[in-house]
Amino acid sequence: MDSLRLDNILFEKVTVNFDDRFTLSEIDWTIEPNQHWVITGTNGAGKSALAAVLAGVGDIERGTVTGLPKNVGLVSFEAQAELIAKELKKDDADIMDVISLGTPVREMIFDYCADPDLAQELVEKFGIYPLLDRAFRKLSTGETRKVMLIRALANKPDLLILDEPFDGLDVDTLAMLQAHLASIIDTTPMIMVLNRFDEMPDFITHIALLDKKKDDQGRLALTVDKSDENAFNELYQLLHLKTTDLDIPEADPVNKLPALDPSQPLVILNQATIKYGDTIIVDKLDWTIERGQHWQLSGPNGSGKTGVLSLITGDHPQCYTNDIFVFGFQRGKGESIWQIKQFIGYVSTSLQWEYRVSTSCKNVIISGFYDSIGMYTKSSDNQKKIADQWLALLGMTDRADQPFNKLSYGDQRLLLIARAMVKHPPLLILDEPCLGLDDMNRQLVLALIEKICQGSETTVLYVNHHAEDQIKGIDNYLRLKKN
Template identity: 80%
Template sequence: MGKKLHLDRIHLDKLTVNFDDRFTLSDVDWTIEPQQHWVITGTNGSGKSALAAVLSGVGKIEKGGISSLPDNVGLVSFEAQAELIAKELKKDDADIMDVISIGTPVQEMIFADCKDPELATRLIEKFGLTKLLERAFRKLSTGETRKVMLIRALSSKPELLILDEPFDGLDVDTLAMLQEHLISIKEVTPMIMVLNRFDEMPSFITHVAYMDKVGMHEGRLSLTVDRQNEGAFNELYQLLHLKTSDLSIPAADPSSALPDLDPSQPLVNLKAATIQYGETVIVDKLNWVIQPGEHWQLSGPNGSGKTCVLSLITGDHPQCYTNDIFVFGYQRGQGESIWQIKQFIGYVSTALQWEYRVSTSCRNVIISGFYDSIGMYTKSTDQQKKIADDWLHLLGMKDRANQPFNKLSYGDQRLLLIARAMVKHPPLLILDEPCLGLDDMNRQLVLALIEKICAGSETTVLYVNHHAEDKIKGIENYLRLEKNN
């Protein structure tokens, strides 16, 4: 093992960087301490690669600054790879000689600026490039080109090694060798990786930086997590899992299928709905139609009647029978039972979470949604257990199936209750202030799950909150109630 490299503390101080007017990193405040190893992760288009590139000197600084950036930075990225290939292709366009340029051979690419030829030679053999040393770099496959880039960076004795999606495009054997080599240098070389998948994260990574997209061409660093903080790390894992995995909403159980609705009828039709107590009018002549497949956001200040309107839909408000209301093809007051209506509704609220105090497992909380019960009082089927486990997998909680619900964090409880409400794929899912009482990370988790539901199910979502500006991708219909004076 070599002597530990001394890397000064790197600090990005409220840094804003422009990348040829194509993308902007905004107001980044980030400190990298000596001997830390970081993963940069986040959603597509959030600026993960841009942040890594800044550490190699790329981009135009518009505000703030970087202190103590080392001179010798090893960089492997698809952008750097494409840039090298573009330079090679330019040699074909230079008609200086009367001979056709064959391009730079692999051997020259690797050894031209190599500071550790012995390591480079070992890696060439390990990565199976010995027979390709005389071949032109631009003639290599994508995976072979990536191997050359890795050898160049690793043998340059970098003071800081930046690896942007280093495992992409590598075969299984090469991947294993690279991971083994990175472990062997972790004591002497600080590393920063860009990864989309948490399950590819090496064990020696100490910290995670989470990037968030704030506009079409703008990203920011929204969160940093110490891996030793197990609670925060697990929450970040769940968030990335929900936002970046290709897992879809689990299927419904055919044996628990709801009756078919008339697709030509709206789910909800309120005609001049009014709620008043004596002379006090809470809701005044509200007209509102919710069609199947439309996702709605209902917002407004306290006292504007949001909960009253919801209770008109669910049938829990006594004045629902004095108004002209159609829900799921039923006209209120025509002899339908409240359960005929509620079977088509999934409902999540803070009040429900307060009521759900039973000590049952995470799996059984989800299964209880098949029975609209709080707790489990019926033996579940194998199919219901499988669907519940699929939901736990989607939530990034598959290892917690048997944990007691009342031992979970407040945010995890909320996620499970949304899954419970969704398990039957109700035509209408009502989420009444689902982020109330949650910290920022758990709020992002809940919003990510709502986005997933909006994108991947036949359920219409009605999202209720205070702030109209707190928008969710996939929800394009908005109703704001104002408080009557």
């Protein structure tokens, strides 16, 4: 049996700055051979930042880091977003008067591969062979994550860093990935960033807990040997604390949404079909969402969940070739997209990628009143008051004026959920709303959604992969199958 290739990695009083966006302070940490770590902690504590340091990211201002290997495999939401951003930039290159088709998946994998045979094996295991000739940027969030994982694993890294590797994967893919990781623990040391403690693999040996100091700098608060049962249980309980006595702020009484016909369903899809060339993604779907009828939408990666959502919101070009009624409007009969979107609150990973403006946290919430990316209209005093109530609910009052794009991924997601909920829309679409959130914030989000389900003014359409995240009040389920 081969031994792990990692020598001791030693952090000694390390302070790391990330482009003035965030600072990790005074990190003392030793990673020994035959150890596999999980980095955990609250949103904004620096979990992803610490993992990124292991990949050579960040400017070390003080202290030393020794023993870092050269061949490091990194899979993270930030790295995924960077690849997407690079692909999107190709759309801006109009000087050649050609339409950029984007980099095909085949090139993304095999041009960055140390072991083509392993890459081919993983392509088959992950079930993405039919996607090899598709443009990388055209993939769903889950499909993109699979490509990232294959790239990292096939490069046979000396250290594998996985930041939330299981988020966005369907049940079958999740089981396959966990089995594959377990099969390489004797040759590949791993560092994982996990917010969900219940996803921690059995082979993990140690846990690193990060939190924030009073000056808002991240620090390594605690390291725990998983074999120390008492210490591990205390850490587990800490990360499963729930916020109680939740009160959802009221909607703006001055600028209410127009009244809808109460006799009309919110959404009707008649034989809805999504196809690309000869490939059918969704085939003749009939679905009606009645007012106050909460739904959970699920299905494996590539089954068309995001496509169905975009048919409803009007963001999919094929929404006008289908028979669709939304809030009483028939698609393609003269309604504007904003007539529809004013009645929808929406949260998704793609929205978070689009929300790249440098606006304050408070204005991100207020922008939900206007369905805008950023603020271009003067807000009312009442809207500012409601935004303050949401910030207090999320424990982010002291961040009201901080730039949104300098927050952690999890804190950004919390704010976008508040943005979607702020106007109490008739339909609230939550596409994997807990993606990237730690246990405490995940429980907070689930409790908030449950509160909304208890009311009568907002219908919830909840998309997720985690069966244990079922919410009281959601009694209707639609599972899509991959064709």
